[in-house]
Amino acid sequence: MTQVAEAGAAEAGVEEAGVEARGTEAGVAEPAAVVAVSAAVVAEVAAVVAEVAEGGGAEVGVAEAAAVVAVPAAVVGVPVAADQGGIPVRGRVLGADRAAVGGATVTLISLGGKQLGRSVARGDGTYGVDAPGTGTYVLIASSEGYQPQASTIVVAGEQVAYDVLLSGTSGLAGVVRSPDGGTPVAEAVVIVTDVRGEVLATGLTDVLGEFTVTDLVPGPVTLAVNSPMHRPLAHVVEIGAAGITRVELELRPGAQVRGTVRGGGAPLSDARVTLVDAAGNVVATTETGPDGAYALSDLDTGAYTVIATGYPPRAASLRVPGAGVGDHDIELAHAGE
Incomplete structure (x- = not known):
């Protein structure tokens, strides 16, 4: 009977803790006090469980203890799994020639530098991250063989569409000469195209016959040069993974x-x-x-x-x-x- 009475007292402690917890949820105030009371109740019930276990009441004691332990968690506001949601930021990662850059990493950070989202672009260059709310953020995109790009975006109350353009880290430089003693060919037109024929860059040689093209991605390109009084020339050049690839070209008189x-x-x-x-x-x-x-x-x-x-x-x-x-x-x- 003594054990039963003590168990009843423990139950009463549970109910009191529950009442106090409900009061806190209703807008009262002292989570610390509630936690202290609940801790005392837990200790009390634990003692009862230890005594009752010998008499076969262990299952009841464990259930009561679990109920008491659950009270402070609700009172102090321990986070629980929930659908946080967010404002979507969607777009594509593209190279200088508007080709998709699959595998690029896109990171959304706050103005304070805290990472808020991260995405890896698919094969078609599409990416997606979620902003936690309205405001101004920084979007960073990077991929091997390209210069990283940081952009400021403003998120209002609806989805943001934003394409990121990446430029290459490699370049092409060279000199154009005539075969008659290596005379430089000035103001020759230099055109660089990719394997699909898309124009990547154009320029003119200087008085020394030299030219430089930057922001190219590694891989093969077609270099075409033409000048008045000379025959045009087309040449395939393999752009290196980094740095400047150099070539020397000779235009025959035309x-x-x-x-x-x-x-x-x-x-x-x-x-x-x-x-x-x-x-x-x-x-x-x-x-x-x-x-x-x-x-x-x-x-x-x-x-x-x-x-x-x-x-x-x-x-x-x-x-x-x-x-x-x-x-x-x-x-x-x-x-x-």
Whole structure:
């Protein structure tokens, strides 16, 4: 009977603790006092459990102790699992050529530097992080072979769409010269394209024939160079993982032949002009304009045959210089004229 009475007292302690806990949830105040009382009740029940266990009441005592232990957790506000939610920030990570950068890491931090979210971009470059609320944040994106990018974003009350553009850490530099003694070719146009033909960068050589292209990503690119009075050149370059890749290019002189095709003393339009080299290979073809004019460019030094058709065809030999423009007019006529 003594043990039963003590157990009853313990139950009463549990009820008192429950009443006090409910009062605190209703807006009272002293969580510390409640915890102290509950701790005392737990100790009391523990003693009862120890005594009752010998008499087969252990299961009851354990259940009562568990109930008491649960009270302070609710009173002091121990966090429980809940759906925190957030304002989504979504977008894509793209390279300088607008190609997706899969595997890029995107981190959302507060202005104080605390990490709030992190995402790894998918193969198509898409990423997603959640801002805890409205405000201003910093979005950081990084990927191997690219320069990291930090951006400030403002989050209002709805989803934010923001694409991040990353630039490469590698570059390309070189010099363009002519074969005649290595003379620099100034103001040559330099064009860099990727494997899909998308233009990544353009520029001009300086007075020393030098050029520099930055913010490229590692991998193969096509480098094209053209200049007046020279033959254009295209060259595949493998961009290194870091630093500047250097190249030296040589542009061969390109001559031009131009003239006018006439028939019956008047300019002849739509006449076909064909240029054949000494081996009989067709080098270039064109048609005359309304004024009978034609032009054939990017020619190497050598002997050629120019053939014009429109009237009965006529062929004539000419010598193309190593550089510059050569004039060659053609007179077509019917037989007997």
